[in-house]
Amino acid sequence: MPKQLLLIWAIICSGIISYFCLTDSSNIPAVNFPSIDKVVHFCFHFGFTISWILFFKKELKGREANDYKAYLVSFIFSVFFGITIEILQGVFTVTRAADVTDILANTIGGAIAVFTAIAFRRKLDKI
DSSP: OOHHHHHHHHHHHHHHHHHHHHSOGGGSOOOOOTTHHHHHHHHHHHHHHHHHHHHHHHHTTTOHHHHHHHHHHHHHHHHHHHHHHHHHHHHHOSSOOOOHHHHHHHHHHHHHHHHHHHHTHHHHHTO
16 A cells, blocks of 8 residues: 555544544543543554554555564654643533543553554565
């Protein structure tokens, strides 16, 4: 898959996450599931990190040592993106608040994405 498509996909994923994290939460239907917010944060950042790993692996293709650079850059980007979103929630939204446990869920989602990408490295290389 061309790296331009992977870049577009990663940007779209980032935009969707930004939208859902910064939109008015009073419009979101209530779900009676304990810690659903943390599960959503985990899933968002798992997908976010995987999408950026795919792009950076393609961008750095041909340099085996740079595979791990793609994992590291994607993970760090995910953590900073999550922290930024939480700050923006606290500053610019009325129905949402910054939450340290959301940052923890984001970070765990990103870390599990990296371990998953490493475990399925050969399959990801075919994309």
